[in-house]
Amino acid sequence: MLKDLRQHVLTAALAAMAVGGPAATAAAEELSIAHFMAPQHVMHRALMAPLAEEVAAATGGALTMRIYPGGELGAGPQQQYMRAVEGVADVAFGLQGYTSPQFPRTLLVELPGLADDPVEATAMLWNAFDDHLADEYRGVHVLGIWTNEPNILMTRDRPIRSLDDLAGMKIRVPGAVMGRTVEALGATPVAMPAPRMYNALNTGIVDGLLVGPCVIPAFKIGEVANHFTVGLPLGVAAFFLVMNEASWDGLSDDDRVVLDRLTGREMSLEAAASYGDCGARAVESMRADPNKEVIELPADEVARFEDILNVVREDVLNDAEASGVPARATIDAMKAGG
Secondary structure, X not given: OHHHHHHHHHHHHHHHHHOXXXXXXXXXXXXXXXXXXXXXXXXXXXXXXXXXXXXXXHOOOOEEEEEEOOOOOOOOHHHHHHHHHHOOOOEEEEOHHHHHHHOOOXXXXXXXXXXXOHHHHHHHHHHHHHHHHHHHHOOEEEEEEEEOOOOEEEEOOOOOOOHHHHOOOEEEEOOHHHHHHHHHOOOEEEEOOHHHHHHHHHHOXXXXXXXXXXXXXXXOHHHOOOEEEEOOOOOOOEEEEEEEHHHHHOOOHHHHHHHHHHOOHHHHXXXXXXXXXXXXXXXXXXXXXXXXXXXXXXXXXXXXXXXXHHHHHHHHHHHHHHOOOOHHHHHHHHHHOO
């Protein structure tokens, strides 16, 4: 459906150009997109680069987007959201979990066992967005929010074949929800952004990573991790693509219409699907490598994890409610579709 919509937008733009309409005569404007990954990352290749091409085509070049990867507009993944708020970049990509206190409702989607795949989790975010999540994004115009594929455990030296193996291990996590998850499983959570994972695992700063498997190619984690424990309901990570409010307000009405049509829920679902495909391919590449081990736990061992993760989920919801966050109503909206 999204591809049909995008084709419709492109066709309309070309028609306008042919008759000398607004798309042909508007002054060109360039938007900057900032992110902290390499250009080879799946979100650069599958989301941002195609979006830039589609926007330029649909507006007849009146609006273009230039991507600045690898922190070119400022290092530090945790600062991505504020780069959009402050106008350092017109558009920024990042993780809500890097500034967890700002997004207590959004990050409920990261609860263990809440969703089975990234497309389901992303649909849940949009189900609750208007009534429950939008207030967390003051100062920006939200172009997209989505999640990655379910997290797995990756270790270098010590394989995780049971719940007991996690005892005393230092495990990297991206945010507060997954930090509580790891702690409940008997390990010590170490919060850090994705670009630091390679060195942290390679040097022993952490013993393992809790993260989606798409990082295996994206951050070359396959070079330093040897054991990959999959199939546990360890939650997902949330992401955003947001635009500076003044930059959004400064666009022409026609350009805002185009950008709205090419972003939002459908673009987010496509981003989630791209993560899912990337993660599945990454796990299969590790299965095919004779020097790597993909571990699938037996059902009784999975049940031990699930018993603890169910308690974590309830504890997070109870604590959120106690702090004034309507967590259960938000979860209900995520599940109900509104």
